[in-house]
Each structure stands twice: as structure tokens, then as C-alpha cells.
Amino acid sequence: MSSELLNTFKTAAENYDEDVQQWKKTVGGKAIGFLLTDVPEELIHAAGFFPFGISGGDTRMDMADAHLQFWACSFVRSSLAMALEGKLDFLDGLIIPHTCDTTRMVLGIWKHAKPLSLMDNFRIPKQVERPSAQKYLVGEISRLKKLLEDFRGSEITDEELWQSIKLYNSNRELLRKLFFLHEKNPNLLGNRNLYTIIKSSMVISREKLNKLLQELLNSLEKEEETSSPGNHKSRIVISGTLLEPMEILDFFEESGGVIVADDLKNGFRYIESDVPEKSDPIEALAERQRSRIPSAAYDNNNNPRRDFLVNLAKEKKADGVILLHLKYCEPENYDYYDNYLALEAAGIPAMRIETEFGGVALGQLRTRVQAFMEMVGGGGSD
Amino acid sequence: MTEKKPFKTAELMKEMMKGYYRDGAHAKENGIPVVWVTAVSPVEIIYAAGLFPYYPENFGAVAAAKRVADKLSQVAESKGYAHDLCGYARCGIGDAYSEEHPVGEIVKPDITMVCNTQCGSLSKWFEVASRFYKVPHFVLDAPQIGNEPEELVTQYFIEQLYELISFLEEVTGKPYDYDRLNEVLKLSSEACRLWNEVLETAALEPAPFGFFDACFHMAPIVTMRGTQQAVDYYRALKEELDERIKQGIPAIPNERFKLYFDHIPHWPKLRWFSELFASRDALVAVSQYTHSWAYDFDLSRPIESLAEQYTEEFVNRFFDYRIELKKRLMEKYDVDGFVLFSNRSCKPNAFGLYDKRKIITEETGIPGVVFESDMSDLRFFSEEQIVDKLEPFFEQLEAGKES
Numbered sequence: 001m002s003s004e005l006l007n008t009f010k011t012a013a014e015n016y017d018e019d020v021q022q023w024k025k026t027v028g029g030k031a032i033g034f035l036l037t038d039v040p041e042e043l044i045h046a047a048g049f050f051p052f053g054i055s056g057g058d059t060r061m062d063m064a065d066a067h068l069q070f071w072a073c074s075f076v077r078s079s080l081a082m083a084l085e086g087k088l089d090f091l092d093g094l095i096i097p098h099t100c101d102t103t104r105m106v107l108g109i110w111k112h113a114k115p116l117s118l119m120d121n122f123r124i125p126k127q128v129e130r131p132s133a134q135k136y137l138v139g140e141i142s143r144l145k146k147l148l149e150d151f152r153g154s155e156i157t158d159e160e161l162w163q164s165i166k167l168y169n170s171n172r173e174l175l176r177k178l179f180f181l182h183e184k185n186p187n188l189l190g191n192r193n194l195y196t197i198i199k200s201s202m203v204i205s206r207e208k209l210n211k212l213l214q215e216l217l218n219s220l221e222k223e224e225e226t227s228s229p230g231n232h233k234s235r236i237v238i239s240g241t242l243l244e245p246m247e248i249l250d251f252f253e254e255s256g257g258v259i260v261a262d263d264l265k266n267g268f269r270y271i272e273s274d275v276p277e278k279s280d281p282i283e284a285l286a287e288r289q290r291s292r293i294p295s296a297a298y299d300n301n302n303n304p305r306r307d308f309l310v311n312l313a314k315e316k317k318a319d320g321v322i323l324l325h326l327k328y329c330e331p332e333n334y335d336y337y338d339n340y341l342a343l344e345a346a347g348i349p350a351m352r353i354e355t356e357f358g359g360v361a362l363g364q365l366r367t368r369v370q371a372f373m374e375m376v377g378g379g380g381s382d
Numbered sequence: 383m384t385e386k387k388p389f390k391t392a393e394l395m396k397e398m399m400k401g402y403y404r405d406g407a408h409a410k411e412n413g414i415p416v417v418w419v420t421a422v423s424p425v426e427i428i429y430a431a432g433l434f435p436y437y438p439e440n441f442g443a444v445a446a447a448k449r450v451a452d453k454l455s456q457v458a459e460s461k462g463y464a465h466d467l468c469g470y471a472r473c474g475i476g477d478a479y480s481e482e483h484p485v486g487e488i489v490k491p492d493i494t495m496v497c498n499t500q501c502g503s504l505s506k507w508f509e510v511a512s513r514f515y516k517v518p519h520f521v522l523d524a525p526q527i528g529n530e531p532e533e534l535v536t537q538y539f540i541e542q543l544y545e546l547i548s549f550l551e552e553v554t555g556k557p558y559d560y561d562r563l564n565e566v567l568k569l570s571s572e573a574c575r576l577w578n579e580v581l582e583t584a585a586l587e588p589a590p591f592g593f594f595d596a597c598f599h600m601a602p603i604v605t606m607r608g609t610q611q612a613v614d615y616y617r618a619l620k621e622e623l624d625e626r627i628k629q630g631i632p633a634i635p636n637e638r639f640k641l642y643f644d645h646i647p648h649w650p651k652l653r654w655f656s657e658l659f660a661s662r663d664a665l666v667a668v669s670q671y672t673h674s675w676a677y678d679f680d681l682s683r684p685i686e687s688l689a690e691q692y693t694e695e696f697v698n699r700f701f702d703y704r705i706e707l708k709k710r711l712m713e714k715y716d717v718d719g720f721v722l723f724s725n726r727s728c729k730p731n732a733f734g735l736y737d738k739r740k741i742i743t744e745e746t747g748i749p750g751v752v753f754e755s756d757m758s759d760l761r762f763f764s765e766e767q768i769v770d771k772l773e774p775f776f777e778q779l780e781a782g783k784e785s
């Protein structure tokens with residue numbers, strides 16, 4: 001039962017455009033893409049559009065060469081290349097969160113190279129704790145809302161917005177349940193399936209997603225009664241911007257490593273916090289954005305990333321932390337050394353692994369993961 | 383090539399900058415906190431608070447010009463900072479972790495204050511620095527804007543300026559002196575006006591002053607705007623230029639072309655570039671970069687005006703508006719061609735240049751070229767590659783003159 005469902009998620013992640021194409025055909029609606037993942041998708045959904053998460057991919061990078069230097073991160077390069085190759089032609093719009101200088105600059109390039117009807121940056125504040133940040137963010141989200149309203153030709157009502165917020169909150173709740181179930185009993189899903197489901201959640205219609213997740217949870221909970229969690233596994237935390245390539249998850253699995261937490265944009269950070277269901281929906285969306293798991297994209301004085309990571313590793317009783325570094329990702333690079341030092345000072349083994357979208361030598365990657373697992377005393381599996 | 387007659391004011395500037403660095407080095411002894419600031423940030427607020435503003439970017443540029451950026455960078459790289467980060471940051475971080483200080487030690491901060499109008503790289507570097515030196519950190523956030531100034535962004539920035547002022551009051555334990563701010567702003571405004579006049583002489587034919595001269599003379603407008611010294615300096619420079627205009631002393635011996643250049647100069651090879659262009663009778667006349675400090679403040683609304691000027695800078699504008707601004711400068715200075723520097727250190731200014739080159743030429747008919755290198759690190763510099771890139775461009779210029 002669960003294996004069938006798992007297959008559905010896997011297929012959805014691989015054939016990322018299937019569901020959105022189908023939806024467009026049946027509903028006749030529009031799809032708005034976004035780069036991962038600091039974008040208030042609830043707004044897009046409330047406007048009646050299909051929010052589609054562009055996850056980059058193994059594509060013809062050379063398509064991007066005429067527009068973007070090779071020293072731009074491969075996530076943005078490959079996403080742009082996908083668009084240029086015509087692989088994202090189903091999109092009617094695109095929203096890019098301003099997380100770094102690359103995302104700040106690529107919007108203009110994209111607009112000229114592959115224009116869509118609606119294209120804009122979501123300009124997240126780069127300080128999130130002073131009073132001015134909340135006020136600005138409310139203004140910025142309202143601006144985005146207006147943009148989407150103009151695109152659809154009518155106002156987005158509070159009721160519509162609340163409906164979408166509730167739907168997203170329940171999506172996230174289900175995904176979190178799955179995440180914690182995996183942590184408790186890693187034999188049920190396995191690393192790869194867990195993250196594949198999160199990835200696919202960005203390209204499946206949200207209504208359908210909830211049904212699938214609920215079914216999966218039901219069947220997994222049944223399986224759990226008869227399956228033992230085993231006790232030889234090493235508990236690993238992954239920190240970084242984006243999880244890529246997915247194969248790395250298998251390599252951990254092979255060496256008896258369970259991913260128990262992360263701060264990745266396409267991992268737990270995506271599903272961690274909900275939109276508080278309080279009086280004003282825009283205020284609530286802003287609040288969620290400001291209180292997300294710290295990322296390299298903005299300054300977070302009260303919840304600094306390195307302390308957060310140390311605490312996370314301790315709380316999850318992690319045996320080690322992998323600092324997954326997407327090559328040419330500038331914000332992440334600036335954080336790396338201090339994160340590393342903080343983990344080291346806390347006695348938590350940590351290692352950096354550099355990856356890229358497309359073109360990663362998987363053999364080498366496997367060797368690095370194995371070396372790390374040996375270091376943290378893994379290697380045994382049950 | 384015959385040696386150009388040096389500017390008299392050059393000596394003056396060297397003295398001034400020496401004094402500035404001396405003040406920085408002694409600030410702490412004199413009980414004056416050092417605030418790290420970014421090149422495009424409302425430094426007037428800092429000067430008015432009686433604090434010493436220090437520009438670590440400038441440290442990076444000096445290290446680059448002295449050709450030791452790679453050495454400092456390698457120290458940072460050994461800690462895991464990649465060689466594709468901004469060269470200024472690599473120099474600063476490298477210096478922090480280094481035993482050797484080939485250009486003198488960076489002045490350590492008591493406060494780091496970053497304004498992200500320019501880029502996100504500085505924000506991250508200053509975060510790193512505030513952790514390394516264990517000092518309070520303040521972010522002035524400037525969301526990017528399009529063609530029209532946006533009330534949302536201006537208001538956000540105004541509010542942050544007040545937050546900054548409260549923050550400074552707390553750190554210094556002194557109430558903020560708004561009268562002093564008015565005075566500082568007046569001085570800054572005057573220096574900027576003079577700087578703009580200086581830059582505009584590059585539009586004359588032949589011009590007494592060009593982009594490479596501006597790169598040399600810009601240190602005071604970046605670091606000391608808001609002081610009387612900066613005003614005096616640019617007044618002296620302007621006088622000297624007027625004198626040169628009268629005497630007919632041109633910036634390059636035989637100006638036949640004017641060029642537009644983006645963005646930051648190539649510090650370690652500044653001279654090589656300036657000679658290369660001069661040898662082709664091309665005066666690099668104008669750049670958005672040097673125009674960055676030609677602010678135009680409204681003295682009757684100090685805080686509002688600071689917010690407007692520092693958020694509406696070209697580096698904080700969307701793609702299309704930046705193209706417009708470039709085209710405007712190209713037109714104003716009547717250039718024959720443009721050269722764009724795909725600077726590995728500077729993602730926010732380099733990304734988009736390929737398309738901009740194409741679009742500008744399509745829209746104006748002016749030929750342009752993009753070359754690749756790094757503004758500070760000679761490991762990414764290849765004379766041969768750059769000449770190969772520029773050669774056909776120079777030919778296009780010549781062909782343009784003939785037709």
C-alpha cells in the first residue's frame with residue numbers, strides 16, 4: 001500500500017510538470033513558478049493560481065552560458081537553463097525571492113531571456129527582528145498580493161486567503177508528521193523517500209497532496225506496529241541551502257545514516273513553521289517569514305544560525321552534521337566556517353561537502369559520505 | 383607613452399588619506415569608537431555621532447592595488463572561504479586571520495554597520511566580522527527598487543535610520559545630535575556637488591579628466607564626505623582642473639574616442655588598463671561607479687533625503703532601470719563605445735552584463751564589449767585574454783570613426 005503511494009510521489013518529483021499540466025487542462029488556471037523557497041505560496045494559491053516550485057535540475061547548463069556567468073550557483077543556472085530549454089513553458093508567471101545577489105540579479109536576465117506575464121522579486125527583509133522589518137514585510141506581501149490580484153483581475157478576499165493558509169498549514173503538519181515518523185522509525189520510509197516527498201509537495205496540487213499524505217501516513221502508522229526501528233543507525237543533521245543531489249541520501253542510508261533534521265530550503269525548513277491563524281492574514285504571513293529557521297539569506301541576531309545548529313544537533317542527539325555546500329552559493333559560504341567552529345567547539349563532528357546541480361561525481365560523493373560516517377562511528381546497518 | 387603631468391592635488395590627497403588612516407588607528411585611544419561602514423551607506427549619520435567611520439572595502443582596494451589580494455585571500459581560503467567571494471571580503475577576512483599584514487592591519491571595528499544597497503556580499507562579510515571581533519552589528523536594509531522610488535522602501539529605510547540612531551545612542555550613551563547632522567549633511571552635499579562637477583569635466587573635448595583619474599581621486603568622496611576636508615579637497619581639484627582646461631592639458635595625449643566603463647576598476651592593473659585605452663586614443667570618460675557618490679541631498683529634510691539618496695542609488699535598481707541609467711550617462715558624455723567588466727568578485731554588478739551589452743547596443747547602436755577578470759585578484763587576470771576581447775572592439779571604434 002505505502003509503496004504504491006511512495007511511487008506516486010517519486011513519479012511526481014521526476015515528472016515535475018505532469019500534475020501542473022493536468023491541473024491547467026482541467027481547471028484552465030494559471031501556474032506561477034517560484035524559486036526555493038522563501039515565497040508566500042499561500043498568496044499565489046489564494047489567487048487561484050498553481051504555485052510551482054522550481055527545483056533546478058540536471059539539465060543543459062550551457063543554455064544559460066550566454067546569460068549568466070558560470071560562477072553563478074548551479075541552482076539558479078540550471079533553473080534558468082530549464083526555462084530556456086522550454087521545460088518550464090507551462091508557467092504563466094515567476095516570483096523570485098531575493099535571498100542573495102544571484103536571485104536579485106537573475107530576475108532581469110530571465111525577464112529578457114524568457115519573458116512571462118507576471119515576473120517579480122519577493123524582496124524579503126535582510127533583518128528580521130527590528131519592528132521596521134514586520135511593517136515592511138507586511139507592505140511587501142501586500143504589494144505582491146496586489147500584483148497577483150491585478151493578474152487575476154479581482155481582489156483576493158480574506159476568506160480565500162485564510163482557506164489557503166489553512167490548507168498549507170495542514171500540508172505542513174502532515175509533512176512534519178512524516179518527518180518525525182521517519183526520525184522515530186527510519187526503516188519505514190528511508191531518507192530518500194522522505195525528501196522526495198517534500199520535493200514533490202512543491203509540484204503537486206495542494207488539495208491532492210493532502211489526500212496522498214494522509215493515506216500514506218495511515219498506512220505507515222499501520223506498518224509501524226509491526227516494524228522495528230532498529231538501533232544501529234547514526235543520526236545525521238544536514239545543513240545548507242539546498243539538498244542536491246538526492247543520491248547523497250542513499251549514500252547515507254548505505255552507511256547506516258539517518259537524516260534526523262536539516263535547515264534546508266527544500267527540506268525541513270520548508271515545512272517547519274506554520275502561518276499563525278490570527279486576525280490579519282497578511283500580518284500572519286509576515287510573521288511566519290520572520291520566524292523561520294535561520295538561513296544564510298538574512299541576519300538573525302536573536303536566533304543566530306550557528307547556535308541554532310548546535311542546539312539542533314544536541315536536541316536531535318545527532319552523531320554528526322554535514323555542511324552541504326552548493327558551489328558558488330555565496331551566503332552559505334560566508335556562514336560555513338563559523339558554523340563549523342561552533343559545532344567543533346560543541347564537540348559535534350562536522351564536515352563540509354560541496355555539491356552542484358548536474359555534474360556531481362557520484363562516486364566521489366559516496367566516498368566522502370562513507371568517510372564521514374566512519375568518522376562518526378557509523379557503518380553498521382541493521 | 384609620455385608620462386602624464388601629475389595632479390598637484392594628488393599630494394594633498396595622499397596627505398589627507400594618511401591623516402584619515404592615522405585618525406582611524408588612534409581613534410580607540412582617543413575614546414572614539416570605530417564603525418565599519420559600507421561605501422554606499424549614510425555615513426553622515428556616523429560622522430554626526432562623532433564616531434569614526436572606517437571603510438574595509440577601501441582596505442580591500444588598497445590590498446588589491448598593492449597586488450597582495452591573493453596572499454590575504456589565501457588565508458581566508460584556508461578557512462573555507464571560497465575564492466569566488468568578493469575580493470574585498472576575502473582580503474578583510476584574510477587579514478583578520480593573518481599573522482602578516484602586508485598593507486598594515488585593518489582597523490578593528492567597535493561596531494559594524496552594513497547597508498546592503500550595493501550588495502549582499504558586504505552584509506555577510508560584516509556579519510562574519512562582527513562575530514570575529516565580537517562587536518555589535520547593525521543592518522540597514524535597502525530593498526531593490528525599480529524605475530520609480532517606492533514609498534514602501536523609503537519609509538522602511540527612514541524607520542531604520544531612526545532605529546540606527548537609537549542603536550548608536552545606546553552604544554555611545556549619548557543623545558544624538560541632529561544639529562550636527564545638518565552640518566555634516568551640508569558638507570557632504572557640497573563635496574558631492576564638487577565631485578559631480580569634477581566628473582563632468584570628462585565630457586569636454588578633449589577632457590582634462592577621465593575615469594582612471596576619478597578612481598585615483600575618489601578616496602575622499604567615499605571615506606570623508608561629511609567633513610570640511612573633503613570639501614576643500616574637491617574645491618582644490620576643481621580649481622586645478624579649470625586651470626588645466628585653460629592651459630589645454632588633456633587627460634590623454636590624443637583623445638579620439640570616449641568610452642563608458644562599468645563597473646569597479648581593475649585595481650592591480652589600473653595603470654595597465656589606463657595605458658591600454660590611452661594607447662588607442664580612447665578616454666574612459668564615465669562610469670556609474672564613480673558617479674555613485676554624486677549625491678544630491680535636500681538639506682531641509684535630512685533623514686528623508688538620506689533615505690532617498692541611499693536607496694535610490696543605481697546599484698539598488700532593477701535591471702531595466704540600470705540600463706536606462708547607463709544609456710543616459712553614455713548619451714550625456716557622448717561616448718563612442720562601452721566596456722563592461724564581468725568582475726568575478728562582484729556578482730551583483732557582473733550578473734546581467736551579457737544581456738545588458740546586447741540590449742544597449744541594439745537600442746543605441748553603440749558598440750560594447752564584456753571582459754572577464756577579477757577586480758582584486760591577479761590569479762584571475764589574463765592580459766592575453768583581455769586584449770583578445772578588446773581588439774575587435776577597438777577595431778569597431780575605428781570603423782565607427784571612419785564611416
Ligand code: SF4
Nearest residue numbers: 073075100241329330
Ligand atoms: S542562496 Fe545560494 S543557492 Fe540560493 S540562489 Fe542564492 S546562491 Fe543560489
Ligand code: SF4
Nearest residue numbers: 468500501503727728
Ligand atoms: S565589489 Fe561588489 S560584491 Fe564586493 S563589496 Fe563591492 S558591490 Fe559588494
